[in-house]
Amino acid sequence: MSAQPVRPPHHNWYVLGNYALLIILAFVFVFPIVFMVVSSLKPDLQLLRDTSSLNAFLPIGDISLNNYTAAFERAPIGTFIFNSVVVTTVTVVVGLVINSMAAYSFAVLRWRGKNTILSIVIATFIIPFEAIAIPLLLIVNSLPWIGADGIQIGWLNSLHVQIIPFLVSAFQIFLFYQFFRDLPTELVEAARIDGASLFQIYYRVIVPISGPVFATAAILRFLDMWNQYLWPLMVVQSERYRPVMVGLQYFFQLDIAWGEVMAYLSLVTIPVLILYLSLQRAFISSIATTGIKG
Amino acid sequence: MSSLNTADRLTTGVKQHENIVGWLMAAPALVLLTVFLIIPFLMAFIFSFTNQRLISPNPTQFVGTRNFTDLLTLRVFSIDPILDENGELVLDDAGNPTYPRLREFTRNNPDYPELDGLQELTSWSSGNQRVFLLSSDVVFIRALINTIIFVLVIVPCQGGLALVLALLINQKLRGINLFRTIFFMPVVVSMVVVALLWRFIYDGDNGLLNTLLGFFTFGALQPVDWLGDPYTAFPALMVMSIWQAVGFHMVIWLAGLQNIPESLYEAAGLDGANTWQKFRFVTWPGLRSTMIFVLVIITMQAFGLFTQVDVMTRGGPLDATQSIMYQAVQRGYQAQDISGGSAISVIFFFLVLFVSMIQRYLTREKSA
Numbered sequence: 147m148s149a150q151p152v153r154p155p156h157h158n159w160y161v162l163g164n165y166a167l168l169i170i171l172a173f174v175f176v177f178p179i180v181f182m183v184v185s186s187l188k189p190d191l192q193l194l195r196d197t198s199s200l201n202a203f204l205p206i207g208d209i210s211l212n213n214y215t216a217a218f219e220r221a222p223i224g225t226f227i228f229n230s231v232v233v234t235t236v237t238v239v240v241g242l243v244i245n246s247m248a249a250y251s252f253a254v255l256r257w258r259g260k261n262t263i264l265s266i267v268i269a270t271f272i273i274p275f276e277a278i279a280i281p282l283l284l285i286v287n288s289l290p291w292i293g294a295d296g297i298q299i300g301w302l303n304s305l306h307v308q309i310i311p312f313l314v315s316a317f318q319i320f321l322f323y324q325f326f327r328d329l330p331t332e333l334v335e336a337a338r339i340d341g342a343s344l345f346q347i348y349y350r351v352i353v354p355i356s357g358p359v360f361a362t363a364a365i366l367r368f369l370d371m372w373n374q375y376l377w378p379l380m381v382v383q384s385e386r387y388r389p390v391m392v393g394l395q396y397f398f399q400l401d402i403a404w405g406e407v408m409a410y411l412s413l414v415t416i417p418v419l420i421l422y423l424s425l426q427r428a429f430i431s432s433i434a435t436t437g438i439k440g
Numbered sequence: 441m442s443s444l445n446t447a448d449r450l451t452t453g454v455k456q457h458e459n460i461v462g463w464l465m466a467a468p469a470l471v472l473l474t475v476f477l478i479i480p481f482l483m484a485f486i487f488s489f490t491n492q493r494l495i496s497p498n499p500t501q502f503v504g505t506r507n508f509t510d511l512l513t514l515r516v517f518s519i520d521p522i523l524d525e526n527g528e529l530v531l532d533d534a535g536n537p538t539y540p541r542l543r544e545f546t547r548n549n550p551d552y553p554e555l556d557g558l559q560e561l562t563s564w565s566s567g568n569q570r571v572f573l574l575s576s577d578v579v580f581i582r583a584l585i586n587t588i589i590f591v592l593v594i595v596p597c598q599g600g601l602a603l604v605l606a607l608l609i610n611q612k613l614r615g616i617n618l619f620r621t622i623f624f625m626p627v628v629v630s631m632v633v634v635a636l637l638w639r640f641i642y643d644g645d646n647g648l649l650n651t652l653l654g655f656f657t658f659g660a661l662q663p664v665d666w667l668g669d670p671y672t673a674f675p676a677l678m679v680m681s682i683w684q685a686v687g688f689h690m691v692i693w694l695a696g697l698q699n700i701p702e703s704l705y706e707a708a709g710l711d712g713a714n715t716w717q718k719f720r721f722v723t724w725p726g727l728r729s730t731m732i733f734v735l736v737i738i739t740m741q742a743f744g745l746f747t748q749v750d751v752m753t754r755g756g757p758l759d760a761t762q763s764i765m766y767q768a769v770q771r772g773y774q775a776q777d778i779s780g781g782s783a784i785s786v787i788f789f790f791l792v793l794f795v796s797m798i799q800r801y802l803t804r805e806k807s808a
Contacts (some may be wrong), residue, residue, distance in 0.1 A: 257462030
């Protein structure tokens with residue numbers, strides 16, 4: 147942080163005003179989350195009554211974990227969380243390898259047709275998932291899969307249908323590409339002269355010094371995958387393979403129990419928040435170092 | 441080629457080898473990208489020229505550009521006022537001219553085949569005539585306009601607010617990292633969760649926003665049904681979207697700010713620059729590449745507006761919060777009209793392509 151500009155010493159009221167502004171802003175950014183957690187501890191009637199006063203943000207009144215118990219009874223939450231953890235982990239880890247390898251190939255190696263292909267890859271970045279969701283559904287529905295029961299056609303109702311289409315990300319390839327391209331070429335040249343194979347240069351030279359970009363890619367992909375919503379809604383009807391965001395449907399039946407909804411929202415959000423808070427320094431600084439290469 | 445000496449042959453061999461390794465290392469990504477992104481996109485392109493439905497008794501046929509004309513046809517049409525036998529205007533009770541009903545022209549009128557099925561988008565008076573802007577698909581046009589408005593509002597507001605937050609956070613104050621952590625927090629919360637929470641905030645009866653506004657204005661403000669009112673629903677959606685994503689862009693601006701060498705500020709200080717001049721002539725030019733990055737990312741995200749609409753408003757009230765992607769999914773998936781949804785996707789693609797080319801042109805490196 148030594149690069150921060152040196153400012154003249156501030157007047158006290160200036161500092162005070164700054165803190166006032168920062169605290170108001172902090173409140174704005176945090177109040178819905180506080181409301182969620184606090185409400186998850188309240189019975190429905192009190193929860194709805196409290197939203198009409200500032201009690202909405204205070205854990206007062208009839209506080210208990212009953213909503214959590216009820217939520218676990220209503221839906222197989224353990225299964226949903228397990229599915230999301232598997233889908234997210236596999237996609238992040240395998241995706242990092244595939245995308246960084248491709249980006250290395252684009253940024254460092256010389257091969258025929260690479261510039262054309264790179265520009266196609268980058269162009270696909272502007273296609274949002276929603277735009278191709280339906281043709282993609284038709285494709286995965288006709289692809290074969292070798293499972294425990296031999297070969298079958300169609301990927302619907304599985305974990306792999308939630309993983310494989312998301313392994314590659316044009317945005318991720320682009321992030322890696324920019325980072326690798328700006329690394330000093332001497333590193334690669336020195337390794338070449340030492341007789342390292344092209345693949346060795348990737349995992350012995352490039353990967354070890356690219357921590358921030360791997361962290362950024364992993365974080366962004368993790369958030370995307372944990373929050374998957376439209377796609378699993380389309381391809382997973384069986385309870386066994388549902389991820390967390392689709393599991394929410396169980397709580398929006400005819401008679402909505404808001405306390406349970408809040409408990410469920412807290413359950414799927416708090417682990418991510420804890421992960422973020424414990425890694426926040428690395429989280430923010432890695433995104434920052436990757437982002438400025440624009 | 442027999443004249444190649446050993447060194448040349450070696451180089452050719454090395455080149456050949458690098459060519460193969462290059463392809464192999466890119467191959468897994470390229471194969472997956474082709475199967476799961478490029479082919480579906482090409483399929484959408486082809487579907488958009490057919491009458492494909494998910495389940496249909498009729499065989500799929502090519503219908504040319506019909507899906508596109510069904511979405512995008514616009515016509516201006518003027519209706520003359522009603523005259524009596526003497527050629528005088530027939531006035532209504534308020535003294536205004538009266539007109540034949542629009543639907544007499546747009547419903548099976550053999551004299552106006554080109555107007556058949558069109559609906560009113562908007563209308564205005566011009567002299568004694570009533571001028572109508574007619575559209576073949578009012579909901580889609582609304583979604584198109586909304587999405588463009590969304591992008592035009594979100595890009596400067598979110599980008600600007602993120603910069604302000606970054607400037608605040610970049611100060612040397614005790615505990616500033618805590619605030620940075622808090623401002624970034626909504627970014628890690630799922631949009632589905634955020635949208636559900638904000639339904640409570642925007643609720644018309646005893647929503648949190650009404651409660652807070654009532655508290656700070658001592659009850660002077662009447663409760664508003666933020667998501668139920670066509671005038672406030674879309675702005676409410678925008679505010680929530682900015683709230684969720686602004687921390688991410690703050691961090692990117694912050695990185696840009698910390699990359700500007702301190703010596704430039706010192707030099708500007710020696711030249712007697714004030715705070716605004718330092719920002720204008722040191723900070724802002726130093727943030728150029730950051731600005732382009734932030735601009736491109738926010739634009740892409742804003743165009744893809746979907747989840748908020750799906751969870752909070754389903755396009756309502758009165759289509760006030762329709763978006764292109766929401767319509768594409770509505771028609772292609774919910775209504776199983778694959779060709780109609782695909783046509784929307786294709787229009788979307790060209791719109792975004794067009795906008796990103798304009799952005800690239802505007803932000804190109806200008807040679808001095």
